[in-house]
Amino acid sequence: MTKRIPHAYTIIVFAILFCAILSLVIPAGQYERETVLINGVEKTVIVEGSFHLVERSPQTWQVFTSLFYGIERQAGIIAFLLIMGGAFQILNVTQAIHVGIVSFLNSSRNLEKYWLFKKIGVNNIILVSVMLLFSLFGAVFGMSEETIAFTIIILPLAISMGYDSIVGVCMVYVAAHVGFSGAMLNPFTVGIAQGFSDLPLFSGIEYRSLCWVVLTFVMFVFVLRYAAKVKKNPKASPMYELDAVLREQIQRNDIEVAYKTTKSAWLVYGLILVALVLFSFYYPYSTFSLGQSTNTVYLLPILTVLFSVTGFLSLKKSNHFFVLVILAFTILFLVVGVIAHDWYLPEISGIFLAMGVAAGFAFGLKTNELIKQFQEGAKDMLSVAIVVGLAGGIIQILEDGSVIDPILHGLASLLGETGKLFSLTIMYIIQTLINLIIPSGTAKAALTMPIMAPFSDVIGISRQATVLAFQFGDGFTNMVTPTSAVLLGVLGVAKIPYGVWLKWFFKYLIIFVILGFLLLIPTVTLTLNGF
Numbered sequence: 157m158t159k160r161i162p163h164a165y166t167i168i169v170f171a172i173l174f175c176a177i178l179s180l181v182i183p184a185g186q187y188e189r190e191t192v193l194i195n196g197v198e199k200t201v202i203v204e205g206s207f208h209l210v211e212r213s214p215q216t217w218q219v220f221t222s223l224f225y226g227i228e229r230q231a232g233i234i235a236f237l238l239i240m241g242g243a244f245q246i247l248n249v250t251q252a253i254h255v256g257i258v259s260f261l262n263s264s265r266n267l268e269k270y271w272l273f274k275k276i277g278v279n280n281i282i283l284v285s286v287m288l289l290f291s292l293f294g295a296v297f298g299m300s301e302e303t304i305a306f307t308i309i310i311l312p313l314a315i316s317m318g319y320d321s322i323v324g325v326c327m328v329y330v331a332a333h334v335g336f337s338g339a340m341l342n343p344f345t346v347g348i349a350q351g352f353s354d355l356p357l358f359s360g361i362e363y364r365s366l367c368w369v370v371l372t373f374v375m376f377v378f379v380l381r382y383a384a385k386v387k388k389n390p391k392a393s394p395m396y397e398l399d400a401v402l403r404e405q406i407q408r409n410d411i412e413v414a415y416k417t418t419k420s421a422w423l424v425y426g427l428i429l430v431a432l433v434l435f436s437f438y439y440p441y442s443t444f445s446l447g448q449s450t451n452t453v454y455l456l457p458i459l460t461v462l463f464s465v466t467g468f469l470s471l472k473k474s475n476h477f478f479v480l481v482i483l484a485f486t487i488l489f490l491v492v493g494v495i496a497h498d499w500y501l502p503e504i505s506g507i508f509l510a511m512g513v514a515a516g517f518a519f520g521l522k523t524n525e526l527i528k529q530f531q532e533g534a535k536d537m538l539s540v541a542i543v544v545g546l547a548g549g550i551i552q553i554l555e556d557g558s559v560i561d562p563i564l565h566g567l568a569s570l571l572g573e574t575g576k577l578f579s580l581t582i583m584y585i586i587q588t589l590i591n592l593i594i595p596s597g598t599a600k601a602a603l604t605m606p607i608m609a610p611f612s613d614v615i616g617i618s619r620q621a622t623v624l625a626f627q628f629g630d631g632f633t634n635m636v637t638p639t640s641a642v643l644l645g646v647l648g649v650a651k652i653p654y655g656v657w658l659k660w661f662f663k664y665l666i667i668f669v670i671l672g673f674l675l676l677i678p679t680v681t682l683t684l685n686g687f
Contacts, residue, residue, distance in 0.1 A: 164647075164654040168546040168638055172222050175550055176215040179557025184212045186561050207565045215557040219549075226548030227541075232501045233641040234541040237304065237648070238534045239505045243512030244308045245533025246526060250519040252479035253309065254406065257316050279317055283383060284376055286310065287331040291372045294335025297495050298342040298597075300634075303329045304645045305490075305508060309483070311650055315402050320386050320393040321650045322660060326379045329646045330635060330661075334375045336597075337631025337668070338368035345597040349626050352605035353619040360620045360686030367624070367675050374671060378664055394656050402651070415474035424518040425467050425478065432460040442496035455492055459485065479515045486511040540648025544641045551639060554593055564590060564604065576617050577680050580625055583608055584676060587629025588669065595640040597630045620687040621679035628672035636665055 188206035227234060247253060264278045290306070293299035306328045314324030339346050340361050350357055386393045393399070435456055442455035463485050470477035486507055493499035493507070516526040554560045587604065594600045605626060612622040634640055636658055647657055679687050 162655055164543050164644070165546065167654055168543065168550065171550050171638055172219055172546070172553055175553040175559065176219050176557070178559050179213065179215040179553065182559055182562050183209055184558035184562065185209045185565060186558055187565070207561065210558055213557050215553045218553065218556060222549030222552050223542075223545055225552040226550070227545035228548075229552060230544050230548035230641050233301065233544050233645060236301065236501045236505050237537045237541050237544065237645055239509050240305055240308065241533040241535075241537030241649075242530035243508045243533070244305075245536070246512040246516040246521070246529045247479065247483065248533075249521070249529050250476065250479050250515055252476045252483070252515065252519075253312055255474075255476040256480045257313050260313075261316060279383075279387070280380055282317070283323075283327060283380060286327045287376065287379065288372070290328050290331035291335035291368070291375070293491075294332035294337075294342070295339045295368050296335075296341045298336060298339065298344040299332045299494075300336065300642050301501060301645075302490065302494065302504060303332050304642065304649060305504070306487075307646050308649050311402070312406060315399065315406055318387045318390070319383050320390070320395045321399050321402065321652055322393065322395055322657075323379065323383050323386065325646055325650050325652065325657075326375075326382075329643070330375065330379070331372075333631060333635050334371050334668075335368065336634070337628060337672075338364065338371040339627065339631075340364050340368055345601065345627055345630055346623065348597070348601040349605050349623045350620075352601055353609040353623055355619055355623065356686075360623075360684070362686065363679070363684045364624065364627075370675065371668065371671065374667065378667070394660055395652060398651060398653075398656075415476065417471050417474055417478070418518075418520050420520050421471055421475045421478050421518040424514050425471060428482070428514060429460070429464055429467070432456070432463060436460045439497075442492055444496050455496070459488060459492070475519050478518055482511055482514055482518070537648070540645055543644045543648060547639050547641055547644055551593070560593060563593070577677065580617055580621055580676055580680055581673060583612075583622060584625040584629050584673060587626050588633055591630050591633045592637050593639060595634055595637050595642075600630055601626065618679060618687045620684075621676065624679060625676060628676070632665060632668045632672060636661060 185207055188203040188208075190203055264282060267278050290299065290303070293302075307325060310328050311321055311324040314321065314327060336342060336345070341347075341358055346364070347357060350359065390396055439456055440454055441452050443450055443452045463481070466481050466484075467478060470481045489507055490499070490504055493503055497503075512530070513526065516529070521529070587600070590600055590604065605623075608622050608626065609619050612619050635643065637643065638654065644654070647654060678684060
């Protein structure tokens with residue numbers, strides 16, 4: 157008899173109860189905090205040496221209010237999930253993604269007639285290319301929440317290629333977070349941590365680039381090995397039965413599609429083009445920051461011209477390809493918006509909602525049908541939204557019970573009088589453990605770096621090495637922590653139970669954690685640029 161895996165609700169509720177128990181047994185305490193300007197952004201930081209005990213605040217009946225407050229504190233992610241669910245349900249109705257996947261796979265199979273592609277394997281090239289792209293996104297601008305949207309897009313591709321939903325999640329979410337862990341230029345972790353440590357912004361990029369290459373290569377190896385195993389024997393996947401619904405949906409879509417171009421699609425094309433022309437006049441410049449240098453590009457006008465050409469050519473084929481063009485340019489504008497215009501969840505949600513509406517009307521959906529499909533998609537995300545709310549409840553209990561600061565203070569006290577490498581290892585372990593309860597890299601940098609950076613001076617460790625220990629500790633456990641709204645959101649849209657994911661990924665997590673330790677050793681034993 158197959159052992160039943162606990163529901164995600166069950167796992168998180170037990171975590172909430174455990175945190176409530178901690179508030180009963182751990183002496184309550186707090187650090188004083190102050191607001192400082194870091195790299196032009198106001199951040200709240202701990203005042204060094206300010207830890208003090210406070211009156212206990214046991215969390216008892218509050219476990220029943222934790223869901224409410226968890227939903228309240230994670231409202232942005234929850235709203236994002238509901239909007240994304242609705243927008244992509246509209247997109248799914250058009251069958252455009254399926255048409256695009258079939259066309260892409262048919263084109264890629266033609267490459268197998270060339271010896272080199274056949275030897276390497278076209279599927280392997282696709283997997284590596286997609287993972288490399290998202291790893292770069294994570295390393296350069298800290299892609300995280302955006303992976304929820306991309307998972308929805310890439311998942312059907314992975315299934316259509318003969319893999320499972322775990323491979324789909326690896327192609328996007330794991331790739332982005334491995335890049336996030338070994339980031340060269342991530343402003344949300346490296347930038348903030350270096351700011352708190354009084355280091356030049358993005359200094360030490362040479363060694364961090366090497367770390368990114370090593371971590372990304374290891375990811376390629378384990379994902380390709382697992383993908384090959386599933387391709388050879390689909391039943392070897394722990395998601396074989398759970399993926400059946402998605403496989404059946406893709407097979408249903410294999411029914412012959414009627415290719416046509418409607419007047420409504422031409423109308424939507426015209427309206428989008430007019431809107432982009434107007435935006436090009438109002439926002440002609442896009443400024444990209446790379447390290448300490450900035451570059452200004454007329455990117456929106458360029459993208460407008462490209463849309464006018466590709467949109468027109470796609471309409472010559474069918475509505476499906478035009479909808480794919482809308483999707484492609486939505487992704488391009490998302491990347492530009494995040495990197496050059498400081499977009500976050502509201503803007504990303506807005507552009508995907510606009511994409512869904514445009515795709516629906518282009519395909520000829522009436523207003524009532526479009527609303528109905530949006531409601532269906534949002535309803536499918538409701539279960540995921542509750543999981544995210546429960547995860548927020550864990551943090552709420554820890555904060556209200558004044559438990560987080562005593563844990564941080566206790567772990568920091570372990571550093572004591574020890575050798576350099578051992579002290580750096582302890583820092584790495586502390587950052588890794590803290591990440592299980594504070595998955596936000598920016599928040600964790602504000603909490604820990606004001607303590608860790610001065611301490612590294614006392615024991616003779618480079619502050620840059622301390623930043624790297626923070627970076628690794630922040631990154632790897634993001635991919636398993638039940639308090640991460642992004643992880644739970646990705647697993648929710650992929651329909652992967654948390655227990656299945658934890659069991660599958662845990663061995664790879666151990667590999668990454670050990671690899672992180674090995675990559676920290678040269679920062680103590682060698683003279684590295686920026687360290």
